[in-house]
Each structure stands twice: as structure tokens, then as C-alpha cells.
Amino acid sequence: NAGVMQNPRHLVRRRGQEARLRCSPMKGHSHVYWYRQLPEEGLKFMVYLQKENIIDESGMPKERFSAEFPKEGPSILRIQQVVRGDSAAYFCASSPSMDEQFFGPGTRLTVL
Amino acid sequence: EDQVTQSPEALRLQEGESSSLNCSYTVSGLRGLFWYRQDPGKGPEFLFTLYSAGEEKEKERLKATLTKKESFLHITAPKPEDSATYLCAVQGARGGGADGLTFGKGTHLIIQP
Numbered sequence: 549n550a551g552v553m554q555n556p557r558h559l560v561r562r563r564g565q566e567a568r569l570r571c572s573p574m575k576g577h578s579h580v581y582w583y584r585q586l587p588e589e590g591l592k593f594m595v596y597l598q599k600e601n602i603i604d605e606s607g608m609p610k611e612r613f614s615a616e617f618p619k620e621g622p623s624i625l626r627i628q629q630v631v632r633g634d635s636a637a638y639f640c641a642s643s644p645s646m647d648e649q650f651f652g653p654g655t656r657l658t659v660l
Numbered sequence: 661e662d663q664v665t666q667s668p669e670a671l672r673l674q675e676g677e678s679s680s681l682n683c684s685y686t687v688s689g690l691r692g693l694f695w696y697r698q699d700p701g702k703g704p705e706f707l708f709t710l711y712s713a714g715e716e717k718e719k720e721r722l723k724a725t726l727t728k729k730e731s732f733l734h735i736t737a738p739k740p741e742d743s744a745t746y747l748c749a750v751q752g753a754r755g756g757g758a759d760g761l762t763f764g765k766g767t768h769l770i771i772q773p
Contacts, residue, residue: 552703554703581759581760581761583760583761583763589765590664590747590763590764590765590766591704591747591749591761591763592763593759593760593761593762594760595760596759596760603759604759604760607760639703639704647691647692647709647751648694648706648709649694649706649761650706651696651703651704651705651706652703653702653703654702654703
């Protein structure tokens with residue numbers, strides 16, 4: 549059973565561009581969570597999704613950030629008009645229920 | 661607001677020297693307390709879930725315990741491959757942002773041969 553997959557692993561964008569991060573959950577997992585890890589800080593919850601529904605987006609900035617988990621295909625975290633402060637590691641986790649969350653390897657976003 | 665504080669921030673041990681990592685938490689209605697291990701450049705690796713005070717779980721050289729205010733991760737006779745950052749997280753009552761985990765900043769553990 550493959551683990552959580554994220555791509556790309558590394559992403560470089562210039563200020564003002566869009567960043568699109570993908571997450572494929574583990575087989576059989578219908579709950580997806582996105583977290584951000586800034587240098588020297590802990591992991592911060594951003595958004596929780598189930599298939600085709602955003603359940604909790606209380607940790608996600610109101611502007612420029614959006615997330616989706618379509619019926620078919622991976623979950624997408626989209627950041628529009630990136631700024632240098634968006635540089636971070638973004639982790640996706642999946643869960644078969646609402647308990648243990650299993651994390652992917654992360655996408656390291658660098659904004660130039 | 662849920663909060664997690666881990667101590668120490670960093671810990672250096674000799675191989676075979678047992679110790680404990682601390683995780684203090686405040687949460688509204690604990691649904692679960694989680695321990696993860698994170699290696700540099702990688703995602704967190706799940707270790708344990710604890711649900712109620714008094715509960716204990718073990719895996720190889722690691723043992724996690726839980727009280728109403730804190731959790732301990734005991735490491736017995738550690739080896740260099742146990743070197744990593746250990747993360748503690750809590751999940752509070754449903755709703756209001758508590759569906760996600762609230763993480764501490766971690767304890768960076770180094771085991772010297």
C-alpha cells in the first residue's frame with residue numbers, strides 16, 4: 549500500500565506567480581489535511597477536506613489560498629500571486645477516519 | 661485555543677543513555693494525542709496515538725505515556741538511528757479548527773555513538 553504522495557517535491561516560483569501543490573492520499577483514505585511548516589516553526593494546520601467538500605479551512609489564509617479534493621484525482625492546494633513569505637514546506641496528510649493522520653514527504657516551495 | 665509545548669528543544673545523548681521527552685498540552689476536549697518522528701527533509705512519521713490518561717503504548721525502544729496535562733516519550737537504550745525530531749500533537753473536540761492537529765515545535769534528539 550503506497551503512502552501519501554505529494555508532487556512536486558520542490559517548487560520554485562517568482563513573486564506573483566501561482567503555485568499548485570498536489571496530494572494523493574493513501575488508498576482507502578477519504579480525509580485529507582494540509583499543513584504548512586515554516587523554518588524554525590512547528591507544523592500549522594491549514595485545511596481539512598473530504599471528497600468534494602471543504603470541512604474546515606480555519607487555518608488557511610483568506611486571500612490567495614484555496615484547496616480542493618475532487619471526486620477524481622488528487623487534492624490540490626493552490627496559492628495565487630505568491631509572496632516570499634509563502635516559502636515553506638507544505639505537507640499533506642491523509643486518514644481513513646478522523647484519527648491517525650499519515651503524512652506525505654512534503655513540497656518545498658521557494659519564492660524568489 | 662489548543663496549545664502544545666515540548667521540552668527540551670534539543671537533547672544530546674550517548675548511545676544507550678535512556679531519557680524522556682516531555683509534551684505539555686492544553687486542549688478543549690482531547691480526542692487524541694499523537695507522537696511523530698521527523699527526519700530532515702521528510703514528512704512526519706506516525707508513532708503513537710494516546711486517547712486517555714493512564715494509557716501507555718510501546719514500540720521497540722520507545723514508550724509513550726499520557727496524563728491529563730502532559731505526555732512523555734521515553735526512549736530506552738537509544739541508538740544513533742533514533743536521532744530525529746520528535747513531534748507531539750493534539751486533536752481537540754470536533755469543529756472550530758480542531759479537526760486538524762495542533763503541533764508542538766518538537767524535540768531535536770541526537771544520539772551520539
